[in-house]
Amino acid sequence: MTELQRPEPKPGVMDIAAYVPGKSAAPAGVKTVYKLSSNESPLGASPKAVDAVRDVAGKLEFYPDGSATRLREAIAEVHGLNPANIICSNGSDEVLGLLALTYLQPGDEAIFTEHGFLVYRIYTQAASAVPVAVKETDETADVDAILAAVTEKTKIVFLANPNNPTGTYIPFEEVRRLHAALPKHVLLVLDAAYAEYVRRNDYESGMELVASSQNVVMTRTFSKIHGLGGARLGWMYAPAHIIDALNRVRGPFNVNAVAIEAGIAAIRDRAHVEEAVAHNDKWLVWLTEELTKLGLRVTPSVGNFVLIHFPDEAHSAAAADDYLTQRGYILRRVGGYGFPNALRMTIGTEEANRGVVSALTEFLKP
Ligand SMILES: *Cc1c(COP(=O)(O)O)cnc(C)c1O
Numbered sequence: 001m002t003e004l005q006r007p008e009p010k011p012g013v014m015d016i017a018a019y020v021p022g023k024s025a026a027p028a029g030v031k032t033v034y035k036l037s038s039n040e041s042p043l044g045a046s047p048k049a050v051d052a053v054r055d056v057a058g059k060l061e062f063y064p065d066g067s068a069t070r071l072r073e074a075i076a077e078v079h080g081l082n083p084a085n086i087i088c089s090n091g092s093d094e095v096l097g098l099l100a101l102t103y104l105q106p107g108d109e110a111i112f113t114e115h116g117f118l119v120y121r122i123y124t125q126a127a128s129a130v131p132v133a134v135k136e137t138d139e140t141a142d143v144d145a146i147l148a149a150v151t152e153k154t155k156i157v158f159l160a161n162p163n164n165p166t167g168t169y170i171p172f173e174e175v176r177r178l179h180a181a182l183p184k185h186v187l188l189v190l191d192a193a194y195a196e197y198v199r200r201n202d203y204e205s206g207m208e209l210v211a212s213s214q215n216v217v218m219t220r221t222f223s224k225i226h227g228l229g230g231a232r233l234g235w236m237y238a239p240a241h242i243i244d245a246l247n248r249v250r251g252p253f254n255v256n257a258v259a260i261e262a263g264i265a266a267i268r269d270r271a272h273v274e275e276a277v278a279h280n281d282k283w284l285v286w287l288t289e290e291l292t293k294l295g296l297r298v299t300p301s302v303g304n305f306v307l308i309h310f311p312d313e314a315h316s317a318a319a320a321d322d323y324l325t326q327r328g329y330i331l332r333r334v335g336g337y338g339f340p341n342a343l344r345m346t347i348g349t350e351e352a353n354r355g356v357v358s359a360l361t362e363f364l365k366p
Contacts, residue, residue, distance in 0.1 A: 010128065011128070012125055012126075012128050013125075013126065015125060016122055016125045016126065017118075017121075017122075017336070018122075019118055019119065019122060020336060021038065022035070022037025022038035022330070022332045023037050023325075023330050023332075024037070024038075024330060025330075026325055026326075026328050026330060027325065027326060030326065030327070030328040031328065032328050033328045033330060034328055034329050034330065034348055034349075034351075034352040034355065034356075035330050035346075036329060036330055036331050036332075036345050036346040036348050036352060036356070037330045037331055037332040037344075037346065038229065038332070038346065039164065039194075039223075039224055039303070039304055039305050039346045040223075040224075040227065040229050040346060041224065041225065041226070041227035041276055041304070042279065042346075042347065042348045042349040042352065043227060043272070043275060043276045043279060044227045045226065045227040045228050045231075045262065045266060046226070046227070046265060046266045046269035046272040047272075048265040048266070048268070048269045048272075049226070049227075049228065049261075049262040049263075049265040049266040049269070050262075051265070052261040052262055052264065052265040053231075053258055053261060053262050055261065056257050056258055056260075056261040057258075059257070060257070060258075062257065063253055063257075064253050064255060064256055064257035064260055065260065066252045066253050067247075068088040068255045068260055069083070070260070070264055071088055071255070071260045071263050071264050072086045072087075072088060072235075074263070074264045074267050074268060075088075075235055075263075075267055078267050078268065078270075079207065079237075081207065081237055084240065084243070085210075085211075085237055085238060085239065085240060085243060086235055086236070086237055086238075086243075087235065087236050087238065087243050087246055087247065087250070088233065088234070088235045088254075088255045088260075088263075089233075089234045089235065089236065089250070089254055089255065090232045090233070090234075090254050090255060090256070090259070091221065091223060091232040091233065091234045092191070092193060092219045092220060092221040092223070092234025092235070092236070093119055093234065094232075094234065094250075094254060095219055095234055095235070095236045095246070096119055096120065096123055096158070096189070096191070096219060097119075097123045097126070098246050098249055098250055099123075099156065099187065099189060099217070099246070100123035100124055100126065100127040100129070100156065101123070101126075101127055101249055102245050102246055102249050103155050103156055103187055103245075104124065104127040104128075104129035104155055104156060105127075105128075105129065105155075106128035106129065107128075107129070107130065107153060108127075108129040108130065108153055108154075108155040108156075109129060109130045109131075109132050109151060109153040109154045109155065110124040110129055110130070110131060110132065110154070110155060110156040110157070110158060111132045111133075111134060111146055111149050111150065111154060111156070111157045111158070112124075112131070112132075112133060112134075112157070112158040112159070113133065113134055113135075113136050113141045113142070113145075113146070113159070113163070114133050114134060114135050114136045114338060115136055115139060115163065115165065115166050115337050115338050115339070116133070116141075116158065116159075116160055116163060117158075117160045117163065117164050117191065117193075118336060118337065120158040121133070124156075129155070130153070132149050132154075134146055134148070134149045136166075138168075139166045139168055139299050139307075140163075140166070140168040140169075140170060141159060141161070141163060141168075141170050141174075143170065143174050143177055143178045146159075146178060147178065147181050147182070150182065150183070150186065154183075154186050155185075155186060155187060156186065156187045156188075156189060157178070157182065157186060157187070157188050157189065158189045158191065159175070159178070159188065159189065159190055159191065160191040160193065161175065161190055161191070161192060161203075161205075161206075162194045162195075162197075162198060162301070162302050162303045164193065164194070164303065164305070164344075165305070165307055165332070165334045165337050165339070165342075165344040166299050166301070166307055167194075167299055167300070167301025167302060167303040167305055167306060167307060168299060168300065168301070168302070169198060169200070169203055169302050171200075171202035171203065172202060172203060172204040172206075173202065175190065175204075175206065175209065176209065179209060179213065179215075179216060182215070184214070184215055185215070186215060187215050187216075187217065187242075188213075188215060188216045188217070189217055189219065190205070190206040190209070190210075190216065190217065190218045190219070191218075191219050192205035192206060192218050192219065192220055193219070193220065193221045193223070193224055194224060194225075194302070194303040194304060195220065196224070196225040196273060196276075196277060197224075197225065197277060197280050197284075197302065197303050197304050198302045198303075199277075199281060199302070200302060203302070205218055205220075206218040207237060210237050210238060210239065213239070214239050214241070215239075216239075217236050217237065217238040217239075217242055218236065218237045218238075219234060219235070219236045220234060220235050220236070220237075221233070221234040221235075222234065222235075222259075222262075222263050222266060222267075224304060225273055225276050225277070225304070226263075226266040226267070226272075226273070227266075227276070228259070228262055228263065228266055231258060231259040231262045231263070232256075232259055233255065233259040233260075233262070233263045279347075280304050280347050283347045283348075283350070283353050284301060284304070284306070284347055286353065287306055287345070287347065287353055287356075287357070288300070288301070288306060290357045291306065291308055291357065291360070294357070294360055294361060294364055295311065295364065296308050296309060296310065296311070296360070296364075297309040304346060304347045305344050305345060305346045305347060306344070306345050306347070307334070307339065307342050307343075307344050308331075308342060308343050308344070308345060309339070309341060309342045310341050310342065310343070315363065315364055316341055317333065317339075317340070317341045317342050317343050318333075319363075320343060320360065320363055321333055321343055323359065323363045324343075324356065324359055324360070324363075327355070327359050328355075329352070329355060329356050329359060331343040331344060331345045331346075331356075332344040332345070332346075
């Protein structure tokens with residue numbers, strides 16, 4: 001055996017492209033910064049969640065409840081679920097990672113779509129499994145393409161519905177068709193991070209399918225509609241056997257006390273959620289129209305962000321990003337998602353939205 005001069009990560013780890021979060025800084029001298037790069041809520045967190053965090057700040061010496069019971073009960077109450085089928089996590093990223101760690105062995109395959117959320121690939125590789133990215137159609141998940149990629153080695157299918165960074169979704173009939181055709185031992189992960197924003201009659205986040213199947217889970221987050229990205233809180237609704245497996249693998253106190261209290265207050269504040277949905281509805285439509293009028297192609301989105309495609313080299317996404325950043329508007333480069341000439345913009349405050357449209361109007365002037 002050749003002697004190693006230092007510890008080496010297991011094979012595959014150094015092939016992982018580390019996740020690059022949305023930028024938050026603008027050049028020195030920019031007065032107001034509008035961070036529109038991470039799909040954070042322009043309304044912020046519920047004031048009730050902020051109060052709950054203040055209260056818990058005086059008790060930080062105590063470990064949290066390792067099973068987050070009150071939080072699971074609050075989530076269950078609001079969504080009409082059994083708390084025993086809920087597991088909470090340090091952001092939904094963590095639960096996605098736990099699924100990979102629990103269900104993927106070296107050599108197994110996990111499927112996701114071409115422009116799917118990058119975290120699926122990262123955790124698949126971290127579990128020493130093989131990431132399989134399948135083609136989308138019209139920047140939308142394609143059920144037939146997913147099914148065509150299933151092999152004997154497939155263990156997980158990750159589907160973000162709606163997807164980030166495209167904002168597109170597939171109707172629930174399509175999700176059902178996918179599930180019906182998957183082998184029973186393949187885990188279907190429905191990542192519904194943006195479910196609250198979707199206003200379409202043919203959309204469902206997947207709760208009923210979870211309840212009536214043994215191989216479907218749905219993940220949700222407090223980072224988007226609830227405005228708690230900084231607190232790191234997510235959850236999953238799953239069959240009992242999957243909850244049981246993940247409870248053995250997860251850290252014993254994976255959700256901290258601050259997140260637990262913020263989450264309980266946030267999920268009960270339905271008025272704040274409705275306000276966030278109404279704001280998004282209005283400005284998603286407005287931005288899509290205004291950007292389209294400027295001659296930019298916008299992928300039709302049902303989430304709290306839009307994917308904006310830039311036309312030519314003179315007006316590239318990179319040039320637009322520089323131009324906007326200098327004016328304090330921080331959007332998201334999405335080259336890593338297979339869109340070298342697009343930017344993703346989170347729906348912001350009225351001021352931010354109008355500001356971006358004005359800046360892009362100037363930018364595009366011949
Ligand atoms: C933002 C996002 C999440 C949520 O991540 P957290 O870890 O809960 O902050 C999950 N999935 C998708 C597709 C997302 O865009």
